[in-house]
Amino acid sequence: MLLSGRSRWVLRIATGLVLVFLYVPLLVILVLSFSSARTYIWPPPSLSTIWWHRALGESGPRAALWTSVKVALAATTIAVVLGSLASYGVQRFRFFGRNTVSVLLVLPIALPGIVTGVALNAAFQQAGVALGFLTLIVAHATFCIVVVFNNVIARLRRLAPNVDEASADLGADLFQTFRYVTFPLVRSALLAGALLAFALSFDEIVVTTFTAGAGIQTLPQWIFNNMFRPNQLPTVNVVAAVVIVLSIVPVYVSQRLSADPTGGLTADEDR
Amino acid sequence: MLWLLVIYLGSLASLLLTSLYTTNDFTGNLVKTITFTNYHELLTDPTFRIVTLRTIGIALAVTGIDLVLALPLAFFMAKVASRRTRRALAVAVVLPLWASYLVKAYSWRVMLDPSAGALVQTFHFSPGFGVTATVLVLAYLWLPYMALPIYAGLEKLPNSLLDASGDLGAGAGRTFRSVVLPMIAPSIVAGAIFTFSLSLGDYITVQIVGGKAQTIGNVIYRDFGAGNLPSAAAFAVVPVVIMVVVLLVVRRTGALENL
Numbered sequence: 001m002l003l004s005g006r007s008r009w010v011l012r013i014a015t016g017l018v019l020v021f022l023y024v025p026l027l028v029i030l031v032l033s034f035s036s037a038r039t040y041i042w043p044p045p046s047l048s049t050i051w052w053h054r055a056l057g058e059s060g061p062r063a064a065l066w067t068s069v070k071v072a073l074a075a076t077t078i079a080v081v082l083g084s085l086a087s088y089g090v091q092r093f094r095f096f097g098r099n100t101v102s103v104l105l106v107l108p109i110a111l112p113g114i115v116t117g118v119a120l121n122a123a124f125q126q127a128g129v130a131l132g133f134l135t136l137i138v139a140h141a142t143f144c145i146v147v148v149f150n151n152v153i154a155r156l157r158r159l160a161p162n163v164d165e166a167s168a169d170l171g172a173d174l175f176q177t178f179r180y181v182t183f184p185l186v187r188s189a190l191l192a193g194a195l196l197a198f199a200l201s202f203d204e205i206v207v208t209t210f211t212a213g214a215g216i217q218t219l220p221q222w223i224f225n226n227m228f229r230p231n232q233l234p235t236v237n238v239v240a241a242v243v244i245v246l247s248i249v250p251v252y253v254s255q256r257l258s259a260d261p262t263g264g265l266t267a268d269e270d271r
Numbered sequence: 272m273l274w275l276l277v278i279y280l281g282s283l284a285s286l287l288l289t290s291l292y293t294t295n296d297f298t299g300n301l302v303k304t305i306t307f308t309n310y311h312e313l314l315t316d317p318t319f320r321i322v323t324l325r326t327i328g329i330a331l332a333v334t335g336i337d338l339v340l341a342l343p344l345a346f347f348m349a350k351v352a353s354r355r356t357r358r359a360l361a362v363a364v365v366l367p368l369w370a371s372y373l374v375k376a377y378s379w380r381v382m383l384d385p386s387a388g389a390l391v392q393t394f395h396f397s398p399g400f401g402v403t404a405t406v407l408v409l410a411y412l413w414l415p416y417m418a419l420p421i422y423a424g425l426e427k428l429p430n431s432l433l434d435a436s437g438d439l440g441a442g443a444g445r446t447f448r449s450v451v452l453p454m455i456a457p458s459i460v461a462g463a464i465f466t467f468s469l470s471l472g473d474y475i476t477v478q479i480v481g482g483k484a485q486t487i488g489n490v491i492y493r494d495f496g497a498g499n500l501p502s503a504a505a506f507a508v509v510p511v512v513i514m515v516v517v518l519l520v521v522r523r524t525g526a527l528e529n530l
Contacts, residue, residue, distance in 0.1 A: 112472020
């Protein structure tokens with residue numbers, strides 16, 4: 001398109017600055033995890049791996065990490081099953097209240113997390129359910145379902161409905177059609193949704209605070225509880241650095257999964 | 272489906288119900304009689320009004336900053352960059368999104384620290400902890416949520432339209448105002464809903480870099496921590512009402528499909 005050389009350069013510089021803005025905080029943490037100091041003083045007086053050695057030996061963050069993984073796995077599993085069924089139902093069948101359902105599915109991501117958290121907490125209290133591991137999973141599954149739903153329905157909308165009809169004409173029943181035709185076609189969208197759901201659950205702290213039992217601590221909660229304790233700072237730095245490095249994994253996987261570099265985040269796949 | 276219906280709507284209903292209860296001053300137990308005490312307090316206590324307005328102000332500022340930052344970035348990605356650069360940039364914008372929210376907020380705390388943080392040591396300036404820091408960090412956190420929808424919207428915008436506008440004599444600024452902006456308005460609205468809603472309910476960032484500043488989320492969390500669930504629930508209805516109003520207004524633009 002017609003853009004003067006100067007405006008191209010302005011755009012290029014603006015993009016560069018935004019990228020610097022996005023990445024400097026992450027780099028600062030990576031560097032600080034190798035600081036020899038006990039605090040987050042900048043610049044680090046000297047570099048050392050001493051805190052990495054100590055942090056990797058600590059049991060607190062490791063237990064929290066394990067809790068987070070378990071919750072995220074359970075919530076993602078529930079979300080994959082229910083989210084894909086829901087999207088299939090909404091896309092393929094016309095039924096009473098179909099539009100209401102679509103709006104309903106936007107709500108958990110349009111409302112702030114703290115509302116979801118307090119609401120779920122109030123619901124559990126009213127129902128007389130004690131907060132614990134299960135309530136945490138249920139809470140996480142609730143917003144994970146939406147993520148899976150959005151990813152799958154974006155793909156389903158793109159698929160020609162006559163594929164299903166052809167399958168039916170050839171004598172397949174509803175289940176067979178789903179198993180052999182629809183499912184293989186939506187598989188990558190489903191995986192991308194599952195990945196995103198896992199990451200969201202893994203990272204979640206607000207809903208977690210309101211729905212986890214007293215003895216349960218996820219990794220984000222561990223970081224939050226320890227960042228205000230001066231003598232824990234070196235460990236927090238290392239844990240934070242580990243989390244940053246780990247975040248490359250899902251990006252890499254979603255790159256492989258689909259040509260969509262955003263991992264389906266924009267729920268937009270028709271390009 | 273039933274899950275969402277039962278658990279999500281059910282819990283929103285019990286949020287409303289709980290907001291009508293009170294707690295016993297001595298035992299701290301829920302008193303399950305329906306009164307409008309909490310709402311009366313919300314409407315009459317000036318602190319709540321100040322906190323609500325401050326939070327809306329923060330959310331608007333964050334949305335505005337993100338829009339200003341996201342537009343050139345998304346435009347460069349979608350219309351200027353080569354295919355390969357575009358792909359790399361898309362990954363570069365998404366990657367911070369996968370890095371933990373808490374880690375990012377923490378790293379800003381580290382950088383903003385007025386005594387030994389990276390900002391003060393490098394530039395001899397730091398806004399310190401407070402409302403400014405909160406806006407800055409929230410804008411940082413939610414930037415990808417604004418950039419990605421706008422990028423997706425711009426990608427769908429045919430280049431030929433831009434060329435046509437140029438052929439008809441419009442400069443870059445005019446093309447942007449009269450062609451690009453109206454076409455990507457739904458994407459902008461979708462992104463703005465994210466950044467606005469996410470900022471509206473945040474209390475973690477406020478606790479980490481907000482100093483003494485109070486927002487809706489903080490107050491809810493404080494009431495909740497103090498064992499006053501009804502009061503927390505009543506105040507949690509405030510962002511719900513705000514978001515419902517926003518969504519109702521926005522529904523007319525058709526941006527909901529882009530969420």
